[in-house]
Amino acid sequence: MKTIxxxxxxxxxxxxSAHCLLKDIHFSLTKGQVLALVGASGSGKSLLAQSIFQLLPENLRQKGDVLYSGRQVNEQDRGTNIVLIPQSVAALDPLMKVGKQIEGLIQAGNPHQMMLDLLARLGLDAxxxxxxxxxxxxxxARRVLAMIALGSPANVVIADEPTPGLDQEAKxxxxxLLKQVKQAGKAILLITHDFDVALQLADQVAVLEQGSIVEVADVEHFSGEGEKLxxxxxxxxxxxxxxNLFKI
Incomplete structure (x- = not known):
């Protein structure tokens, strides 16, 4: 399948200082694939999302390639070909009604009707x-953030820690919702510290340690005592x- x-x-x-925060990161995604990026807090997971979107703080710089359909990602790709489900629900515009925010991302057909259809699909009242x-x-609010990803024309979704602080039902x-995003054929980079979420959603898991990906393994390898890792x-x-009984 073609890499997206x-x-x-x-x-x-x-x-x-030239201090390295992320080092020689490499991975690829195809449509409908979910890659979970896991690691401890401070390992660089959310920094990677900022790098893909080219939204690093001014005191940081990046080198290497981030390619969408074989070409370098640019500003026009953000929100059009690549969309972010952010950690915080504060990412929603506080001064705009929810329906208008969703309609603004739908670029085909009848945006208002498609927005209502998405609400119904996600079990939300009109x-x-x-x-x-x-x-x-x-x-x-979290469902609305996921709905924005579903309604967007983007083929790539980056979900940055979508479940922290949620009770089990909300999780x-x-x-x-993320399974629906996957079933819609979108590629997902799932950034999470929650192994349970990663194992339920991902096809592969990439493990980040101190700014480097040390292993990319099929989700099936995370079983037993990890003999296949x-x-x-x-x-x-x-x-x-x-x-796993907190073995160390």
Missing amino acids: LEVNQLSVFHQE DIATRYPFQLSGGQ NEMIA THPFTKALWQSLPQ
Whole structure:
């Protein structure tokens, strides 16, 4: 299947100190594929999302290639070919009604009707469209963020920590929504520290340690005591999970 997003030898440095935060990152995604990027807090997961969107802070620089359909990603790709489901629901425009925000991303057919269809598809009442973000519950707001990804024409979705702070019911809802995104044929880079979420959604898992991807493994390899995993850090991470009796 044709590669839709490719990251080659991507590194991120501090401008002045040249201290390396991400080193030689490489992975690729095809349509309908989910790659989960897991690692400890501070390992560089969200920084990678900023790099793909070319939205790094001014004190950082990057080198390497980020390719969409074989060409370098540019500003026009953001929100059109590549869309972000951000960590915070604060990413919704507080001054615009929810329906208008969703319609603004739908570029074909009847945007208003498609927006209503998406609301129904995600189990949300039509009157949600008339509300402002502050009038939504946390679960409703997260579903709206996922709906924006579904309604967008983008072929690539980057979901940056979509489940932290959610109770189990809300987490299950978000997993179900992301499965719908996958079933719609979109490629997903799932950035998460939650192995349970990664294993339910991903085809492969990339493990990030101190700014480097140390292993990319099929999701089926995360079983038992991790006998099929190759890197010591990946094995230690897997064996330290609660369901694996916190082995170290």
